Amino acid sequence: MPIKRPPGAIRAAFWLMVVLLVTGCGAPLQIDHLLKSPDAIGPPVELTAVPFFPQEDFQCGPAALATVLNWSGTVVTPEALAPQVYLPERQGSLQMELLAATRRAGRIPYLIQPRLETLLAEVRAGNPVLVLQNLGLSWYAKWHYAVVVGFDLRQDLVILRSGRERRHVVPFKLFERTWRRSDYWAMVALPPDRLPASAEEMPYLRVVAGLERLQRWQEAKTAYASALTRWPGSTAARMGLGNSLYAMKDLSGAEQAYRQVTLDAPTLAPAFNNLAQVLAEQGRLQEAEQAARRAVNLGGPLLASYEETLQQILARRLH
Amino acid sequence: MEKLRRIARPISHFVILAFLWLGVQLPAAHAGIVGTETLVSSEQAQQDRAHILKLLERKDVQEQLVAYGVDAEQAKARVNSLTDAEMRSLAGQMDQLPAGGDSVVGILFAIFIILLITDILGLTNIFPFVKHRR
Numbered sequence A: 001m002p003i004k005r006p007p008g009a010i011r012a013a014f015w016l017m018v019v020l021l022v023t024g025c026g027a028p029l030q031i032d033h034l035l036k037s038p039d040a041i042g043p044p045v046e047l048t049a050v051p052f053f054p055q056e057d058f059q060c061g062p063a064a065l066a067t068v069l070n071w072s073g074t075v076v077t078p079e080a081l082a083p084q085v086y087l088p089e090r091q092g093s094l095q096m097e098l099l100a101a102t103r104r105a106g107r108i109p110y111l112i113q114p115r116l117e118t119l120l121a122e123v124r125a126g127n128p129v130l131v132l133q134n135l136g137l138s139w140y141a142k143w144h145y146a147v148v149v150g151f152d153l154r155q156d157l158v159i160l161r162s163g164r165e166r167r168h169v170v171p172f173k174l175f176e177r178t179w180r181r182s183d184y185w186a187m188v189a190l191p192p193d194r195l196p197a198s199a200e201e202m203p204y205l206r207v208v209a210g211l212e213r214l215q216r217w218q219e220a221k222t223a224y225a226s227a228l229t230r231w232p233g234s235t236a237a238r239m240g241l242g243n244s245l246y247a248m249k250d251l252s253g254a255e256q257a258y259r260q261v262t263l264d265a266p267t268l269a270p271a272f273n274n275l276a277q278v279l280a281e282q283g284r285l286q287e288a289e290q291a292a293r294r295a296v297n298l299g300g301p302l303l304a305s306y307e308e309t310l311q312q313i314l315a316r317r318l319h
Numbered sequence B: 001m002e003k004l005r006r007i008a009r010p011i012s013h014f015v016i017l018a019f020l021w022l023g024v025q026l027p028a029a030h031a032g033i034v035g036t037e038t039l040v041s042s043e044q045a046q047q048d049r050a051h052i053l054k055l056l057e058r059k060d061v062q063e064q065l066v067a068y069g070v071d072a073e074q075a076k077a078r079v080n081s082l083t084d085a086e087m088r089s090l091a092g093q094m095d096q097l098p099a100g101g102d103s104v105v106g107i108l109f110a111i112f113i114i115l116l117i118t119d120i121l122g123l124t125n126i127f128p129f130v131k132h133r134r
Helices: A008-025 A030-035 A062-071 A078-084 A095-104 A116-124 A172-180 A201-213 A216-231 A235-247 A251-264 A269-281 A287-297 A305-317 B002-028 B038-058 B061-069 B071-082 B084-095 B103-120
Strands: A108-111 A127-133 A145-151 A157-162 A166-169 A186-190
Touching: A008 B084, A030 A116, A030 A172, A062 A078, A062 A095, A062 A145, A062 A157, A078 A095, A095 A108, A095 A186, A108 A201, A108 A251, A116 A127, A116 A145, A127 A172, A157 A172, A166 A172, A201 A216, A201 A235, A201 B038, A235 A251, A235 A269, A235 B061, A251 A269, A269 A287, A269 A305, A287 A305, A287 B084, B038 B061, B038 B071, B061 B071
Parallel strands: none
Antiparallel strands: A108 A186, A127 A145, A127 A186, A145 A157, A157 A166
């Protein structure tokens, strides 16, 4: 009996599988693309001033975090960070905890875009980048945190503070393969007056807003102010500035910020609500009522809060 | 399995308590003032919404939608009816996809969008984060 050819659909599926497998295994590295125009990346960079903390046992997380935090001007040892970020049972640190510990140190943890070009741009701007690597294979993982402090595209090398090596040098392709296995996870930890070179408005402001929950108002205020130097029209940054000033009891400063937002974005109800609150606390109840009514009229998902603000102001006016 | 359950139970209780605690803490932080976190996440949701609506304008996506018998206008209306939180988790899933460009990725992306839309319309049920309205 002659062997029947498989039906068309199955054949098509087979070839699709082959294509996916081949492209999956040999997916091009970003560095291949960059090497086509090395001039675009520019001359070599090495941030020699970045300190070094040799890691102990499995504690690459605390060591790498101490490296970027000390570079940013906070004095902290890996030993002091270990209880915050190191999980003895897993012999490692979770990315989330590195972000949280950075915030607790009053620094801004910003996850950069998962692109080699972005990483190099940050290093060129003078910011060491903390990366997560898998030094093993996807099915035999050996996770590792290290800090990229330099690179030279022509010499094909990436310079890291890594493990027990102060100046660990690896070829670009090897670096990218180990970094790619963490889905290109990378962060910078910067003082609040210094914006990441690759910062995007909303993601950056979301990170800064996280400082408010820790009541780090001074740092939040500075970060919002520096965000406003890059994005002068950012209503979210100006609202954040107002909120930090309010929390620091600078009522007239907060009022000024909120008022500016109401001029820039006349339909942003939260700005009118916050303005109303800060006016009420200064005893200017008539103006406060006006602003609160505007917030209520604009409405939106937070309408209940605006109504409450208005009710409180009206109650005070009666007394 | 039983052992796992015994270990998991106190942990889940702890997690629930932690969430409740957070829920109590956040709004109480300062009454009368809308916090920046709230504001930023709702602005972000608006941007995400605009982004997804723009994707629906893409020709290849529209062609696929028509092929699946989905009305593009209806799809847009459904995207507009998602809450901010739903929008956020949806956009979060999309962030994990490689940005389009070459053909294979482009096709996968188009398939993802179509499944997403059909999910929202209640024709399929692929993504757990899409909430279905009754």
